[in-house]
Amino acid sequence: MSTDDAQSEDTHIDIADGVDHQVAMVMDLNKCIGCQTCTVACKTLWTEGGGRDYMYWNNVETKPGDGYPKDWEDSGGGWQSDEHSEREPGEIPAKERYGGDWEFNHSEIMYDGSDEPLRPQNVDPEWGPNWDEDEGAGEYPNSYYFYLPRICNHCTHPSCVEACPRQALYKREEDGIVLVDQERCRGYRYCVEGCPYKKVYYNAAKKKSEKCIFCYPRIEGEGPDDEVHATACAEECPPQLRLVGYLDDEDGPIYKLVEEYEVALPLHPEFETVPNVYYIPPYAPPQHSEDGESIQGVDRIPREYLEELFGDRVNQALDTIERHRDRTRRGEDSELMEILQDKNPAQQYRLEVFDDD
Numbered sequence: 001m002s003t004d005d006a007q008s009e010d011t012h013i014d015i016a017d018g019v020d021h022q023v024a025m026v027m028d029l030n031k032c033i034g035c036q037t038c039t040v041a042c043k044t045l046w047t048e049g050g051g052r053d054y055m056y057w058n059n060v061e062t063k064p065g066d067g068y069p070k071d072w073e074d075s076g077g078g079w080q081s082d083e084h085s086e087r088e089p090g091e092i093p094a095k096e097r098y099g100g101d102w103e104f105n106h107s108e109i110m111y112d113g114s115d116e117p118l119r120p121q122n123v124d125p126e127w128g129p130n131w132d133e134d135e136g137a138g139e140y141p142n143s144y145y146f147y148l149p150r151i152c153n154h155c156t157h158p159s160c161v162e163a164c165p166r167q168a169l170y171k172r173e174e175d176g177i178v179l180v181d182q183e184r185c186r187g188y189r190y191c192v193e194g195c196p197y198k199k200v201y202y203n204a205a206k207k208k209s210e211k212c213i214f215c216y217p218r219i220e221g222e223g224p225d226d227e228v229h230a231t232a233c234a235e236e237c238p239p240q241l242r243l244v245g246y247l248d249d250e251d252g253p254i255y256k257l258v259e260e261y262e263v264a265l266p267l268h269p270e271f272e273t274v275p276n277v278y279y280i281p282p283y284a285p286p287q288h289s290e291d292g293e294s295i296q297g298v299d300r301i302p303r304e305y306l307e308e309l310f311g312d313r314v315n316q317a318l319d320t321i322e323r324h325r326d327r328t329r330r331g332e333d334s335e336l337m338e339i340l341q342d343k344n345p346a347q348q349y350r351l352e353v354f355d356d357d
């Protein structure tokens, strides 16, 4: 790596005490087309019926936008500082902020030849998952939006775990996946309140909390054909924008993107839970004047907005990516660009590297 790469001297991996290895995911937001295949893959595998209808352990929202549940970013939770000693108070979103478990007129349209639009039946909903799809912000010709896929971050300092008075939530020792022990859970919902990303859900039918399990049966070898598989949201993604592996796998692309090049960033780092899902921030062309000329130096997606989502480090990350794009334009090698364009599943999904431990 050359000296002008964004590599800090004090690079270190923050893995929770008592955890051997930490699973992690990197999503490249420049590749997301908002198709919701990941959402459907997760939904059909884990949250169909049984009080889970309204739950989307994986959701994809348009940014800028209010998201799912509505205004989750302003719902509190997390920690007051990086000392992780005092939690920030949070709220439990009302059911309407998620949207309901609506019945749709699928069968009339699919099988009875109806030309009615697809709509929820007998309700007049005011919000739901993906409600503000493609609205974005800005004025033509400089309007903008991008997609943000979200799952539980399997945080290094999970405020959901700390919030539970029954110790029903826990971080697995072998890989840091955050799970809810269904036997211990009493459905108090302190975890829902405590998670700043609102990625724990209450199942009113079972009176238990439930959440993304990072497809642990699949990564343990109980996937299709009884083999190790990456999470369903990753494998099913048409542009294959997710890397799945371990943060502490120093030969893997996740470690390089997060720790060496520092171009993969956590969402809302100010919540202080230290997420293990990272994002390559969206790279946008410059703004255009009304006569169609590029306004150099003025990004289509305002940097202030990206700073709100990913913190100040987003500037350095985007500068690093731009520098490496320039290198490849000049015909020079760039390991960073190779990683970002790699479609080799053996590198994308490195889930068996610690099997001999």
Ligand code: SF4
Binding pocket: 151, 152, 153, 154, 155, 158, 159, 160, 161, 178, 194, 195, 196, 197, 198, 199, 200, 211, 273
């Ligand atoms: S994202 Fe929320 S639910 Fe997931 S580990 Fe972090 S605090 Fe817990």
Ligand code: SF4
Binding pocket: 031, 032, 033, 034, 035, 036, 037, 038, 039, 060, 147, 149, 236, 237, 238, 239, 240, 241
């Ligand atoms: S499947 Fe991939 S491209 Fe489609 S919405 Fe999900 S992350 Fe984006």
